[in-house]
Amino acid sequence: xxxxxxxxxxxxxxxxxxxxxxxxxxxxxxxxxxxxxxxxxxxxxxxxxxxxxxxxxxxxxxxxxxxxxxxxxxxxxxxxxxxxxxxxxxxxxxxxxxxxxxxxxxxxxx
Amino acid sequence: xxxxxxxxxxxxxxxxxxxxxxxxxxxxxxxxxxxxxxxxxxxxxxxxxxxxxxxxxxxxxxxxxxxxxxxxxxxxxxxxxxxxxxxxxxxxxxxxxxxxxxxxxxxxxxxxxxxxxxxxxxxxxxxxxxxxxxxxxxxxxxxxxxxxxxxxxxxxxxxxxxxxxxxxxxxxxxxxxxxxxxxxxxxxxxxxxxxxxxxxxxxxxxxxxxxxxxxxxxxxxxxxxxxxxxxxxxxxxxxxxxxxxxxxxxxxxxxxxxxxxxxxxxxxxxxxxxxxxxxxxxxxxxxxxxxxxxxxxxxxxxxxxxxxxxxxxxxxxxxxxxxxxxxxxxxxxxxxxxxxxxxxxxxxxxxxxxxxxxxxxxxxxxxxxxxxxxxxxxxxxxxxxxxxxxxxxxxxxxxxxxxxxxxxxxxxxxxxxxx
Numbered sequence: 001x002x003x004x005x006x007x008x009x010x011x012x013x014x015x016x017x018x019x020x021x022x023x024x025x026x027x028x029x030x031x032x033x034x035x036x037x038x039x040x041x042x043x044x045x046x047x048x049x050x051x052x053x054x055x056x057x058x059x060x061x062x063x064x065x066x067x068x069x070x071x072x073x074x075x076x077x078x079x080x081x082x083x084x085x086x087x088x089x090x091x092x093x094x095x096x097x098x099x100x101x102x103x104x105x106x107x108x109x110x
Numbered sequence: 111x112x113x114x115x116x117x118x119x120x121x122x123x124x125x126x127x128x129x130x131x132x133x134x135x136x137x138x139x140x141x142x143x144x145x146x147x148x149x150x151x152x153x154x155x156x157x158x159x160x161x162x163x164x165x166x167x168x169x170x171x172x173x174x175x176x177x178x179x180x181x182x183x184x185x186x187x188x189x190x191x192x193x194x195x196x197x198x199x200x201x202x203x204x205x206x207x208x209x210x211x212x213x214x215x216x217x218x219x220x221x222x223x224x225x226x227x228x229x230x231x232x233x234x235x236x237x238x239x240x241x242x243x244x245x246x247x248x249x250x251x252x253x254x255x256x257x258x259x260x261x262x263x264x265x266x267x268x269x270x271x272x273x274x275x276x277x278x279x280x281x282x283x284x285x286x287x288x289x290x291x292x293x294x295x296x297x298x299x300x301x302x303x304x305x306x307x308x309x310x311x312x313x314x315x316x317x318x319x320x321x322x323x324x325x326x327x328x329x330x331x332x333x334x335x336x337x338x339x340x341x342x343x344x345x346x347x348x349x350x351x352x353x354x355x356x357x358x359x360x361x362x363x364x365x366x367x368x369x370x371x372x373x374x375x376x377x378x379x380x381x382x383x384x385x386x387x388x389x390x391x392x393x394x395x396x397x398x399x400x401x402x403x404x405x406x407x408x409x410x411x412x413x414x415x416x417x418x419x420x421x422x423x424x425x426x427x428x429x430x431x432x433x434x435x436x437x438x439x440x441x442x443x444x445x446x447x448x449x450x451x452x453x454x455x456x457x458x459x460x461x462x463x464x465x466x467x468x469x470x471x472x473x474x475x476x477x478x479x480x481x482x483x484x485x486x487x488x489x490x491x492x493x494x495x496x497x498x499x500x501x502x503x504x505x506x507x508x509x510x511x512x513x514x515x516x517x518x519x520x521x522x523x524x525x526x527x528x529x
Contacts, residue, residue: 041495047235048403052402086317088263094295106158
């Protein structure tokens with residue numbers, strides 16, 4: 001097809017339309033998702049303020065029981081010996097597999 | 111494959127498999143309309159076009175953080191979950207020799223009701239516990255209890271790190287939270303040099319698993335080897351976390367099965383339980399009682415606020431009269447705050463959700479320019495309440511206009527390629 005003035009202007013119009021439409025759709029989609037999330041978030045803070053009688057972890061009676069200095073299962077307190085055995089962990093460097101993929105020509109965002 | 115609350119699932123219960131080999135989310139190429147919604151929301155770029163038509167796929171599990179944001183954003187239901195334990199859990203619930211323990215996350219109780227017709231975000235904690243009891247779980251324990259334990263451990267670790275600065279072998283600041291499995295894998299994959307900054311604390315579910323098979327088993331006089339722990343999450347990445355080989359500190363697998371909110375709704379429906387007529391019930395004590403600080407773990411900024419409710423009292427030696435620390439509550443993006451603590455000084459904190467935002471904070475730490483003491487990161491925008499395992503946003507699939515545009519685009523591309 002020959003690119004004359006009329007075709008060029010038409011193409012510009014279509015492209016501009018697509019750009020505006022695309023941007024608006026994305027913006028709308030993000031905004032509606034955050035509304036949806038916002039409703040759930042509000043419900044969480046309402047429950048924290050109105051449904052839960054105790055609002056600080058250190059005031060939970062069962063927390064006091066498990067960390068009790070004499071009879072508690074974690075009697076050495078937070079970050080004690082038993083805590084380190086059961087409740088703490090270590091992490092692994094997983095960058096090698098990603099580097100191998102990048103070497104194969106895959107592109108990622110980071 | 112099984113259809114569960116609008117999402118397809120492969121029903122299998124992987125055992126002894128390296129989770130790095132599993133596609134926890136993948137695109138069904140026959141259903142993909144090449145609209146690109148999934149690629150837009152993927153921070154790592156693991157989901158890409160695999161042909162000229164624009165069909166998307168997760169190219170390799172190593173680049174996927176298993177968050178499932180692609181799945182919840184797909185207007186066509188073309189993305190499926192690769193792992194589901196529902197069949198195995200039904201079998202275990204019937205087995206009289208197995209003591210099945212429920213471990214639901216905070217955010218589950220703010221999403222589950224939606225599967226039974228409730229308005230978005232309705233709190234159904236009491237009915238959830240009743241439903242779990244009806245399903246036949248032997249102990250109704252709750253992941254919110256270990257959210258409180260996490261605060262005790264992680265808050266203490268933060269205070270230790272602050273106090274040891276300047277000394278030999280001091281652990282570095284800022285301390286990052288480690289509750290979110292998508293974020294943990296992200297740090298391991300893209301920022302391994304920052305791993306010393308991650309709190310060594312397991313996530314709440316990583317703590318409740320081993321506590322169930324040690325402390326919980328002891329307190330209820332149960333043989334630990336009979337205990338079968340079911341983690342119920344708003345999340346897909348938790349399925350990866352449950353399979354981590356290092357999570358076996360109780361002497362057994364700490365977490366035996368992981369399902370998400372949608373799968374729990376499916377189980378309740380399959381068992382013929384009338385959810386909406388259930389009375390509100392409490393969890394079983396010992397590993398069940400929780401606080402407001404635990405329930406806010408479901409929101410972006412929640413772990414931070416809960417930790418500050420502890421740190422304030424420990425550092426200042428005073429009672430915190432009003433537990434609301436609203437400055438750290440985060441809806442989207444990055445939120446930073448200076449929290450003044452009497453007798454101590456200022457605690458500088460940052461909260462981010464979404465891995466693109468996390469990357470900005472990580473780059474700052476890497477460059478040595480991060481002024482913060484404590485940084486909370488959640489993979490899903492807004493936090494766990496918006497997790498990849500939560501009930502779907504009805505608006506995502508209802509946009510007829512968007513789907514029509516994508517279908518036209520796909521046909522257009524297909525014709526161009528064949529011509």
